[in-house]
Amino acid sequence: MTVETSHCWVDTPEGLDAACDALADATVLALDTEFFRESSFYPVPALIQITAGSTVYLIDPQAVTANAAIRLLFSRGPVKLLHACGEDLDVISLWAGVELAPLIDTQVAESLLGTDAAIGYRRLVEARCGVDIPKEETRSNWLERPLTPAQLDYAVLDVAYLPMIWEQQSHELAALGRDAWLVEECTALSLSRQVQTADQWYTRQRQLWRLAPTGIEAYRLLTRWREEEIRRRDVPRGWLVKDAVLFAVAEAMPKNRYELAAVDGVTPSLVKREGEALLAAVKTAHLRDESELPASLPAPTQPAFKRRIKALKRVVQAHAEALDLAPERLSNRSEMEAIVVAHLAGEPLPLPAGWRGELLDADWQAALVEAGAAS
Numbered sequence: 294m295t296v297e298t299s300h301c302w303v304d305t306p307e308g309l310d311a312a313c314d315a316l317a318d319a320t321v322l323a324l325d326t327e328f329f330r331e332s333s334f335y336p337v338p339a340l341i342q343i344t345a346g347s348t349v350y351l352i353d354p355q356a357v358t359a360n361a362a363i364r365l366l367f368s369r370g371p372v373k374l375l376h377a378c379g380e381d382l383d384v385i386s387l388w389a390g391v392e393l394a395p396l397i398d399t400q401v402a403e404s405l406l407g408t409d410a411a412i413g414y415r416r417l418v419e420a421r422c423g424v425d426i427p428k429e430e431t432r433s434n435w436l437e438r439p440l441t442p443a444q445l446d447y448a449v450l451d452v453a454y455l456p457m458i459w460e461q462q463s464h465e466l467a468a469l470g471r472d473a474w475l476v477e478e479c480t481a482l483s484l485s486r487q488v489q490t491a492d493q494w495y496t497r498q499r500q501l502w503r504l505a506p507t508g509i510e511a512y513r514l515l516t517r518w519r520e521e522e523i524r525r526r527d528v529p530r531g532w533l534v535k536d537a538v539l540f541a542v543a544e545a546m547p548k549n550r551y552e553l554a555a556v557d558g559v560t561p562s563l564v565k566r567e568g569e570a571l572l573a574a575v576k577t578a579h580l581r582d583e584s585e586l587p588a589s590l591p592a593p594t595q596p597a598f599k600r601r602i603k604a605l606k607r608v609v610q611a612h613a614e615a616l617d618l619a620p621e622r623l624s625n626r627s628e629m630e631a632i633v634v635a636h637l638a639g640e641p642l643p644l645p646a647g648w649r650g651e652l653l654d655a656d657w658q659a660a661l662v663e664a665g666a667a668s
Contacts, residue, residue, distance in 0.1 A: 294422045300349045304356035312350040313362035319345035323374045323455035326384040327435035334523045338388045339435035342452045349449045359389040374455040376414045402462040410619035474648045491520030506586035511578035512543035601633040604660035
């Protein structure tokens with residue numbers, strides 16, 4: 294079930310105007326992007342592919358500035374189809390200065406129809422359309438000009454099958470009564486990206502329970518500093534300082550450059566370049582009043598913790614099997630661990646809202662009560 298497409302290269306304001314005119318009455322737009330991110334924090338937009346049917350417009354964001362018409366198409370109007378859209382949203386936001394809406398991610402849509410929570414585009418095209426598309430240009434240098442014929446073909450195929458796939462998915466989701474689930478999930482995708490802050494990165498660390506409250510605060514401050522700096526300098530995280538090194542600093546809580554230099558993973562060049570900032574974060578954590586410090590976290594190896602996690606996972610597994618979904622579509626371990634931590638501390642539970650909450654919350658609360666009674 295192949296599709297016949299042509300492409301139109303867009304690298305002038307006039308060309309972008311013409312593309313927007315051609316797409317103005319579309320009800321669905323398929324989108325993808327290519328970018329470069331090896332030496333920067335922010336992705337460098339290299340190509341934007343967009344189609345409403347048989348013509349794929351290949352927009353060169355290095356040559357043409359987003360106009361009012363394309364910003365309107367992106368932020369309102371037709372449904373925008375993307376696959377695994379996380380970084381694409383960043384690229385569009387950087388180039389056009391708007392957020393995509395309304396948005397449908399075909400990877401999320403497929404995850405609500407079966408047991409694969411993270412199916413790739415190539416495999417989805419093969420499963421839905423019976424076509425094996427090439428993948429050789431995935432790691433191409435998309436900033437070079439002119440693009441090769443192979444790159445152009447690859448770029449076209451990255452969006453050509455999305456409308457056909459979505460037509461199938463939308464009918465199946467509606468038949469199962471899960472179309473509202475998809476809208477909720479895709480809205481959350483966009484919102485979660487917009488509300489991310491530099492102060493939240495530390496919560497991703499799975500070993501926080503190993504730290505005392507002062508160490509947790511130091512790690513929070515260290516990662517906040519790093520997240521602010523990589524944005525300001527536009528460099529990758531690992532180029533400034535890796536998570537593991539920041540965590541080691543928070544464990545050691547060094548008071549001076551000599552102690553900092555002795556921390557595992559801290560190099561002389563890091564001490565020279567960033568030592569003052571690292572020590573300042575540690576010192577600030579040391580000076581925090583006890584009432585200002587975060588609470589210590591329970592060890593996930595403790596029997597009480599393990600019982601509760603297992604109880605929550607059993608609920609997820611049962612619902613996933615009943616719905617023929619992958620368990621990770623319903624919840625992930627980080628979410629369940631946060632609920633267990635809150636339960637053990639006697640704090641309000643950070644339970645999910647929406648369709649997942651309707652499925653899980655009552656059963657999760659009952660499972661926690663039962664697990665607690667078994668302590």
